[in-house]
Amino acid sequence: MPAFVALSALWGSSFALIKIGVDAGVSPMWVALWRCLFGAVTLLVVCAVQRLPLPRDKATWGHALVVAALLNAAPFALFAYGEQYVDSVLAGIFNATTPLLTLVFVLLMVNDERLTGRRVAGLGLGFLGVLVVLGVWNGLVGGTLVGGLACLAATACYGAGFAYTRRFFSQRPGSVTALSAVQIGCATLELGVVTAAAGLAPTWPGWYAAIALLVLGALGTGLAYILNLRIIRDAGPTVASTVTYVVPLWSTLIGAVLLSEPLSWNTFVGAAMVIAGILVSRTRSGRREKVDAAAGSR
Known part of the structure; x- marks a missing residue:
C-alpha cells in the first residue's frame, strides 16, 4: 500500500510537469x-x-527493449503530444482507462490472471467515473479530440506493457532497481534514435521548465519505476495498473493548485466513482496472486 500510494502521487504529478515543459516550447x-x-x-x-x-543476459535486454517501448518511449511521447491540446487534469483522467486496456492484454498474455465478476464491476464503475469527469455529454471536438486520442493511444501502450512486463520481464533475474535501470536506459536509447532521425534539436526552455523536467525524470520515472516493477512482481499487472485510478485525483489536485486549471462538479463526482471502483475491484484472488508472484521471484 505505501508503494501504491507513493507511485500514484508521483505519476499524478507527472502530467503537470509534462504540461510545464510543453507550454515552455519543448x-x-x-x-x-x-x-x-x-x-x-x-x-x-x-x-x-x-x-x-546490471543483468548481462541477452534475453533480459531483449525483453527490456520491448517493455521500454510500450511503457516508456511511446506513451511518454504520446502524452506529451496530447498535452499540447488538453490540460494536465484531462490527461491524468484519460490515463485512468489503463486498467480496462490492461485486462484485455492480461487475459491474452498472462495465464494466472482471471476475469472475475467483481473485477469487471469495479473496472466498469471506474470507467464510468472517468466519463463523468470528462463530461462526455458536452462532446469532444477539435484539439480536445486530437489530444484525447493521443492520450488514449498512450494508455493502450501501457495496457500491453503491463501484461508483457508481468509475463516476460518482471520475474527476470536481478534486482528491481537494476531491471528498472535497464528498462529506462533502453527507452532513452530508443527515443534518442527516433529524435535524432527526426532531426529535432534540443532548446533551452528556461529554468522553471528545466527543473520540472528534471523532477519528472528523476522522481516520476527513476524512483517511480522501481515502485512500479515491485508492485507488478508482488501483486500482478492488473492490481498494478489500477494505480491509474488514483492518479487522476493527484493530477486534478496538482493541476488546479500549480497550474490553476479549472475544476467542475463532475470532476468530484467522477472521482468518487473512481474510488468506489477501486474498492469494488478488490478480489479474493489478489492474495493468491501475491503468493504466486512472490514464489516466482525467489
Missing part, C-alpha cells in the same frame, strides 16, 4: 527523452551506490 519527443534520460541516470546512480549489477 517538443513532445524531447519531453519524453529528457524524462527517460534523467530517470536512467537516477537509476544507474542508485545501482552504483547499492552495488547492484
Whole structure:
C-alpha cells in the first residue's frame, strides 16, 4: 500500500510537469527523452551506490527493449503530444482507462490472471467515473479530440506493457532497481534514435521548465519505476495498473493548485466513482496472486 500510494502521487504529478515543459516550447519527443534520460541516470546512480549489477543476459535486454517501448518511449511521447491540446487534469483522467486496456492484454498474455465478476464491476464503475469527469455529454471536438486520442493511444501502450512486463520481464533475474535501470536506459536509447532521425534539436526552455523536467525524470520515472516493477512482481499487472485510478485525483489536485486549471462538479463526482471502483475491484484472488508472484521471484 505505501508503494501504491507513493507511485500514484508521483505519476499524478507527472502530467503537470509534462504540461510545464510543453507550454515552455519543448517538443513532445524531447519531453519524453529528457524524462527517460534523467530517470536512467537516477537509476544507474542508485545501482552504483547499492552495488547492484546490471543483468548481462541477452534475453533480459531483449525483453527490456520491448517493455521500454510500450511503457516508456511511446506513451511518454504520446502524452506529451496530447498535452499540447488538453490540460494536465484531462490527461491524468484519460490515463485512468489503463486498467480496462490492461485486462484485455492480461487475459491474452498472462495465464494466472482471471476475469472475475467483481473485477469487471469495479473496472466498469471506474470507467464510468472517468466519463463523468470528462463530461462526455458536452462532446469532444477539435484539439480536445486530437489530444484525447493521443492520450488514449498512450494508455493502450501501457495496457500491453503491463501484461508483457508481468509475463516476460518482471520475474527476470536481478534486482528491481537494476531491471528498472535497464528498462529506462533502453527507452532513452530508443527515443534518442527516433529524435535524432527526426532531426529535432534540443532548446533551452528556461529554468522553471528545466527543473520540472528534471523532477519528472528523476522522481516520476527513476524512483517511480522501481515502485512500479515491485508492485507488478508482488501483486500482478492488473492490481498494478489500477494505480491509474488514483492518479487522476493527484493530477486534478496538482493541476488546479500549480497550474490553476479549472475544476467542475463532475470532476468530484467522477472521482468518487473512481474510488468506489477501486474498492469494488478488490478480489479474493489478489492474495493468491501475491503468493504466486512472490514464489516466482525467489
